[in-house]
């Protein structure tokens with residue numbers, strides 16, 4: 707089966723159109739005011755309503771409160787929540803129960819010991835996003851266009867579906883799949899011409915390169 711691709715950080719109707727044409731499986735919207743990809747709830751609603759059936763709509767939040775999640779989930783039609791902050795396993799379970807949506811927990815990897823956190827989240831999340839750890843002092847906890855050493859997870863098996871993220875591009879995605887065995891890929895910076903500016907041709911190239919791998 708062709709790998710499933712998530713394009714994260716869509717903020718314009720043209721981005722959604724490009725994702726819809728590309729064959730990507732997931733469309734991600736970032737709710738993080740410091741991000742160049744941040745969307746308001748009203749923007750996200752408009753964009754989510756454009757997403758065709760069969761493409762899962764994912765809201766990415768960082769240490770969100772119930773009030774923030776209440777507002778997002780009440781107004782934006784969603785298929786999944788992506789938790790990209792320091793949410794504990796207990797908070798992941800709480801969010802999953804409160805909103806009745808599948809939850810994907812992002813975990814940053816830079817060294818072997820970072821993988822030790824995964825089992826506790828496997829038990830409570832629907833999916834795990836194995837991402838590059840943001841450098842100390844980085845303004846963003848993700849979406850930095852940095853990859854990690856893929857050999858750290860070569861041959862790893864988890865009990866829940868998982869996605870590989872971090873510094874993926876149309877040029878390196880085939881190698882990333884070969885090294886890690888990932889069958890789901892998440893990309894943001896690698897399909898942009900500048901922070902927050904998604905390029906339709908790069909989205910198309912990325913999905914095609916993943917599918918050909």
Ligand SMILES: O=C(O)c1ccccc1NCC(=O)[C@H](O)[C@H](O)COP(=O)(O)O
Pocket residue numbers: 714715736738741742743744766768790835837838846847848849850851852871872873874892893894895896
């Ligand atoms: O994209 C952002 O601006 C962002 C802000 C806050 C938390 C996470 C964020 N992005 C996460 C992602 O887009 C992806 O899940 C992943 O980290 C891959 O990003 P990239 O390395 O840019 O492909």
